[in-house]
Amino acid sequence: MTLAPLLDGYDHVILDLDGTVWVGGAPTPRAPEAIAAIRASGRGLAFVTNDGLRSPEEYVRKLWSIGCTAAVEEIVSVGSAIQYLLAGRTTSADVFVIGAPAVFRHVREAGQRVVNLTPRAESADVVVAVAHEEFAYAELLTATRALLAGAELISGGRDRNYPTAGGIAPGTGAVTAALEYATGVSARVVGKPDPQVFRVALDRLGPGRTLVIGDHLVADLGGATAAGLDAAVVLSGITTREQAEAATEPKPVAIGQNLGALVLSS
Numbered sequence: 001m002t003l004a005p006l007l008d009g010y011d012h013v014i015l016d017l018d019g020t021v022w023v024g025g026a027p028t029p030r031a032p033e034a035i036a037a038i039r040a041s042g043r044g045l046a047f048v049t050n051d052g053l054r055s056p057e058e059y060v061r062k063l064w065s066i067g068c069t070a071a072v073e074e075i076v077s078v079g080s081a082i083q084y085l086l087a088g089r090t091t092s093a094d095v096f097v098i099g100a101p102a103v104f105r106h107v108r109e110a111g112q113r114v115v116n117l118t119p120r121a122e123s124a125d126v127v128v129a130v131a132h133e134e135f136a137y138a139e140l141l142t143a144t145r146a147l148l149a150g151a152e153l154i155s156g157g158r159d160r161n162y163p164t165a166g167g168i169a170p171g172t173g174a175v176t177a178a179l180e181y182a183t184g185v186s187a188r189v190v191g192k193p194d195p196q197v198f199r200v201a202l203d204r205l206g207p208g209r210t211l212v213i214g215d216h217l218v219a220d221l222g223g224a225t226a227a228g229l230d231a232a233v234v235l236s237g238i239t240t241r242e243q244a245e246a247a248t249e250p251k252p253v254a255i256g257q258n259l260g261a262l263v264l265s266s
């Protein structure tokens, strides 16, 4: 397996997961071979996702289950980006967390105090919001009161909704919009297309030129450009060829039918 000439100018590759490496439970065509070839070339690799439901360990298991090798430190989720943001602060804050168990772990690992279900919840310094499957009105209530009392709002993203096996589910953007609407507070968003999640990946990859590959024109191409990176678009997810070819600001450096076709030369 040899790499396509497209990769010649790049030292690292950042891959989106859903719609790029996999669709549902299956890898996109030749995705495992493409990832193996990038690794064999010595290039750095990171996987960046807006999905806040799973921990990095769970993403690694899913990648292995579809035949792709991966390591925990290569996974950058919105939870990782929130952890990075909070860990960079000099003081420890009281944080009210809306999110899956993985998000709670990221906040704790950033050295912050989680105050859910304590008397301090409504006076938290920070509210972290990521959509999760157990989301309840009581969380909206506590978070609203904390925000009205002066808390900062950090959100995992503005995705309106996302596909599940049972159909469309409301995304982190919907939870974030509810909190912003209730309080007038504007969220600091770390998910794509905000460049923060790419900056976390770049921090791990180190110096060098980096190519982002994703299926979403706004989240991946827009987010990569905001982080100062080139991006290529694959057509295995949400974007059609017509949409990809019409994209001008920013314009993808390449368009591929899928990850395998884009990255592999034969």
Ligand SMILES: [Mg+2]
Residues within 6 Å of the ligand: 016, 017, 018, 019, 020, 214, 215, 216, 237
């Ligand atoms: Mg995607």
